[in-house]
Amino acid sequence: MHTIWTIAKRELATFFDSLIAYIILTLFLGFSGFFTWLYGNDIFLVGQANLRMFFNIASWSLFFFIPAITMKMVAEERKTGTLELLLTKSVSDRQLILGKFLGSVLLICIALTATLPYVITVSSIGNLDNGGTICGYLGLLLLSITYTAIGIFASSITTNQIVAFMTALLIGLFFHIIFGVLAQNFTGTIGQFFDALNLQSHFESISRGVIDSKDLIYFLSITVLGLYLGEWALSKRHFS
Amino acid sequence: MDIQIEKLTKTYGPQTAVNDLSFKVKTGEVLGFLGPNGAGKSTTMKMITGYIGIEKGDIRIGGKSICEETNNFKKHIGYLPENNPLYFDMPVIDYLEFCAALQGMNKAMIGKRIREMIGVCGLNREKHKKIGELSKGYRQRVGLAQAMIHDPEILVLDEPTTGLDPNQIIEIRKLIRDLGKEKTVILSTHILPEVEATCDRILIINKGKIVADGTPETLRKQSQGNEILKLRIEDGDPNIILKSLKELNTVLTIERIQADQSMFELQSHSEQTSVREVFSLCVKKKWVLTELTPLETKLEDIFRNLTVN
Incomplete structure (x- = not known):
């Protein structure tokens, strides 16, 4: 555990030493803030004191x-x-992967914490559903660990950062959109199968305020699988 | 801690990098690991340090096989990899602290040990700089410092003195020699005088196999064969000198070195020396012996003989 924490701490320090952390935080807050407060179907248009709009946009920016x-x-x-x-x-190998995972999840937690003013603002405008908000954040956190695990796996199979980025995005795309689209186009068992794989539907059911063990298992199992495959990709050096 | 390597084999596809390699390094010994590029030096070192897996054979560290020990053995080893990889965005002190923490050193010890290593490696003026801002030689010192930070019983150094200035090379060699008195050190290098200056034992490998193993002296003796002397004899007719030298009992061959008329190269019969005979001859004939140099086989020659085929 100590080793994992040492690695995670170094990752965080590197993020903040270089400009990466600040750029990511600014972009994340700017992007989700812009669409939540200023543009399109924003929070004022909906006319309800909830943050569902924000959670939806944040899931896309993440x-x-x-x-x-x-x-x-x-x-x-x-x-x-x-x-x-x-x-x-x-x-x-496992400690290394977990350390990297912890480091990036912590950075994302910092980004999510920085959106707490949104919560305060909305709760001062109207009667905010506290349970729903907490569930929304829980949903974002689960979604984040899932994508982080996928990202770390993608990073561990290559030496090229661009390839890692694209691979992570491609795998993420399946969970974020493609499985959902397929679920709509198929009926019966196949449709149900793709719907079960669709990350959006699991995310929505949690951010609606329903914590179902099915959804928790979904996010956690993809996370574990991603990290496990990352570890496997590292261990491949022993056998080449 | 002793390192024992038994029948180690590693193949990369159709290529055999390490082929049935067996040797032992004892505590208090500095082993020089020599070989041409691609001979399997780095591969062997990577297996000893646990970076890549063992295909066939076994490595025992302190009597325990590293296949069974998984991670425990790593804290006994300090490793400076080839090309000295470092985190360029970290300051020297933070980096050393990070390495010490990863080796599981306790917090109280870390600060003291970092100060020691900074002193030993001459990093005092650079300790707050980022590693990326340092010159190559200083980076090398940081690499050595991180390898030794947790005071390991075994040091595995892949080309430790590349990029250092001559003064620093001498200091680092001395450091390695001192460390070698109580620790087990394996170092690989291309610089042959370095091996003579630092190592107790030389291991030359070629194409994954051991081709020579022994102290510099024994290797030299093995490959040297007959005594060879370079002579300069003046105050006489070169032809007569040549003829008289040829008649000595101990002399196998003698030839005149072309550039200078009175220079000769003399080879004795095996296990015999002609030094006294040459001197007596000169005294008898009233010639002046102005130069007598025994030619030693250089390590370079041994290396070339064994690895070029």
């Missing part, structure tokens, strides 16, 4: 920004050779 956060995590280490440095210290 979909794009998380691959940008995770793309360098392992790919860069592999490219510069520092991976060898890390893994020949008392660090196992």
Whole structure:
């Protein structure tokens, strides 16, 4: 645990030392703030004191920004050779992956915390549904860990950050859109199957305020699978 | 801690990088690992440090196989990888602290140990700079510092002195020698004088196999064969000198070195020396012996003989 925390801490420090963290935070807040408050179906148009609009937009911005956060995590280490440095210290492959995972999840948590003023603002305008808001944030968190795990897997199979970014986005695209579209186009068992894989429907059911174990299992199992595949991709060096 | 390598084999596709390699390194020994590019030095080092898996064979560290130990053995090893990878965006001190923490050192020790390493590696003026701002030699020192930060019992150094200035090279060699008294050190290098200056034992590998193993002296003796002397004899007719030298019992061959009329190269019969005979001859004939140099086989020659085929 100590090792995982050491790695996560370094990741966070690197984010804030370089400009990456600030750019991501600014873009995330700017993007979700703009669409929540200023443009299109914004919060004033809906006329209800809830943040559902924000959660929906945030899920889209996280979909794009998380691959940008995770793309360098392992790919860069592999490219510069520092991976060898890390893994020949008392660090196992799993600890490395979990450390990277924790580091990026923490950065996303910081970004989500920075949106708390939205909650305060809306709750001062009207009667905000506290349970729904908490569930909304829980949904965003679950979605974030899922995409982070996918991103880390994508980063661990290549030495090129752009490839890692694109791969993560491509895999994410399936969960975010394509499975949903397929679910609409098929009926019966196949339709149900694709609907079960559709991340949006699980996210919506949580952010509506319903915490179902089915949804929790969905997010957690993709996360675990992503991290496990990441570890597997690292361990492949032993057998080549 | 001893390192024992038994029948180690590693193939990359159709290529055999390490082929049935077996050797042992004892505590208090500095082993120089030599070989041409692609001989399997780095691959072997990567297997010892646990970066890549063992295909066949076994590596035992302190008697325990690293296949069974998984991660425990790593904290006994300090490793400086090839090309010295580092985090360029980290300041030197933070980086050393990070490495120490990863090796599981306790917090109280870390600060003291970092100060020690900064002193030993001469990093005092650069300690707050980011690693990316340092010159190549200083980066190398940081790489050495991180390898030694947790005071490991085994040091595996892949080309430790590349990029250092001559003064620093001498210091680092001395450091390695001192460390080698109580630790187990394996270092690979292309710089042959370095091996002579630092290593107790040399292991030359070629195409994944050991081709020579021993101290610099024994290797030299093995490949040297007969004694060869370079002579300069003056105050006499070169032809007569040549003829008289040829008649000595111990002399196998003698030839005149063309550039200078009175220079000769003399080879003795095996296990015999002609030094005294040459001197007595000169005294008898009243010639002046102005130069007598025994020619030692250089490590370069041994290396070339063993690895070029």
